Amino acid sequence: MKKVNKLGINTICTHVGELKDEQFKGAISPIYMATSYQFDDVDIKRYPRYFNTPNQEALTRKIAALEKTESGLIFGSGMAAISTAMLAFLKQGDHVVLQETLYGGTYNFVVEEFDKFGIEYSFTKSLLIEDFKKEIKSNTRVIFIETPSNPLLKIVDMKAVASLAKTEGIITMIDNTFASPINQTPSDFGIDIMIHSATKYMGGHSDILAGAVAASNEHIERIWNLAKNLGGSLSDFTVWMLERSMKTMNLRVKKQSENALEMANYLEEHAKVDKVYYPGLQSHESYDIAKSQMKYFGGMLSFEFNDTINVEQFQRNLKLIKPSMSLAGVESTVLNPSKTSHALLSSEEREAQGIKDGLIRFSVGIEETEDLIADIEQAIEKL
Numbered sequence: 001m002k003k004v005n006k007l008g009i010n011t012i013c014t015h016v017g018e019l020k021d022e023q024f025k026g027a028i029s030p031i032y033m034a035t036s037y038q039f040d041d042v043d044i045k046r047y048p049r050y051f052n053t054p055n056q057e058a059l060t061r062k063i064a065a066l067e068k069t070e071s072g073l074i075f076g077s078g079m080a081a082i083s084t085a086m087l088a089f090l091k092q093g094d095h096v097v098l099q100e101t102l103y104g105g106t107y108n109f110v111v112e113e114f115d116k117f118g119i120e121y122s123f124t125k126s127l128l129i130e131d132f133k134k135e136i137k138s139n140t141r142v143i144f145i146e147t148p149s150n151p152l153l154k155i156v157d158m159k160a161v162a163s164l165a166k167t168e169g170i171i172t173m174i175d176n177t178f179a180s181p182i183n184q185t186p187s188d189f190g191i192d193i194m195i196h197s198a199t200k201y202m203g204g205h206s207d208i209l210a211g212a213v214a215a216s217n218e219h220i221e222r223i224w225n226l227a228k229n230l231g232g233s234l235s236d237f238t239v240w241m242l243e244r245s246m247k248t249m250n251l252r253v254k255k256q257s258e259n260a261l262e263m264a265n266y267l268e269e270h271a272k273v274d275k276v277y278y279p280g281l282q283s284h285e286s287y288d289i290a291k292s293q294m295k296y297f298g299g300m301l302s303f304e305f306n307d308t309i310n311v312e313q314f315q316r317n318l319k320l321i322k323p324s325m326s327l328a329g330v331e332s333t334v335l336n337p338s339k340t341s342h343a344l345l346s347s348e349e350r351e352a353q354g355i356k357d358g359l360i361r362f363s364v365g366i367e368e369t370e371d372l373i374a375d376i377e378q379a380i381e382k383l
């Protein structure tokens with residue numbers, strides 16, 4: 001795959017792909033809302049659902065530069081990106097290997113939809129490479145991973161998965177949402193297709209729903225062929241908003257990652273906390289792999305209080321940190337997976353996945369950590 005990334009990270013975030021305002025010399029990309037473009041001699045038929053409006057193409061260049069790939073596509077949601085990418089490479093009779101723990105929406109998409117397309121699937125027993133190997137069959141076309149994973153921040157060895165897939169002629173896809181391209185660039189390790197819920201770190205302000213895919217020209221063309229038929233494109237206003245948000249992505253994600261490491265250290269020392277899950281802690285089961293493939297360790301962590309703490313009351317007592325569903329915004333949020341994202345599973349199913357009822361997932365924002373710590377301390381004190 002051709003590497004196109006020569007500029008520094010903040011320069012890419014700020015400038016790559018930007019559209020020039022030739023008419024007024026404005027400082028930012030103009031926004032082109034047209035759904036209809038006059039034909040010219042050049043054989044480009046621009047139309048939003050063809051993923052080729054000026055703003056879509058501009059933002060795609062930024063995302064591809066960040067993921068060090070040739071090309072990319074922007075979608076109306078993370079799930080539009082994930083479903084389109086998977087279905088572009090899987091047909092009736094094919095088989096896909098998926099990692100044991102995946103984002104709930106991806107899991108639902110596979111188990112609720114694949115049977116009717118005649119696509120076979122297996123989930124690995126663990127995140128160890130041997131367990132990926134065990135699931136591969138003669139008709140396996142895709143291996144799909146997500147590292148760090150939600151909500152326990154488990155780590156998959158990307159290089160090992162990519163080389164296993166290469167020897168078998170299998171395409172590899174990663175949901176790179178949690179790390180963002182700031183914290184890891186899977187193409188460096190041989191992963192073929194990078195997918196994002198841009199709703200999270202790319203957007204970063206809890207006000208945009210979007211998805212993105214980055215890959216080689218050849219793979220993007222294959223995904224595009226299906227994407228134009230499924231029609232999951234993003235409105236150009238939101239594309240423009242996302243371009244604006246991504247200018248500060250490195251600043252935000254770096255600060256969030258620094259904060260998360262500090263909060264993880266604080267929580268690990270806390271007398272009322274039993275366990276902290278964060279790939280940047282030496283106590284993490286895959287710390288060495290995380291260190292070898294991540295720049296910072298991301299803004300997401302999870303922890304378990306001991307049983308003296310009423311988790312629901314604790315969350316109600318918080319003043320600054322908001323209990324809420326989504327993640328990756330500049331504001332800190334917490335969520336109790338057993339009551340929200342994993343509420344549809346039984347207690348036993350959750351336990352089997354290592355998700356205890358007292359587990360709290362923490363999306364660390366850009367606030368000052370002393371204020372976050374003070375908020376947690378006052379919420380505990382009030383119990």
Ligand SMILES: *Cc1c(COP(=O)(O)O)cnc(C)c1O
Nearest residue numbers: 077078079103175177197199210
């Ligand atoms: C949120 C999320 C998605 C789905 O993205 P939407 O934008 O909500 O469609 C997929 N993967 C991960 C890891 C997510 O956090």
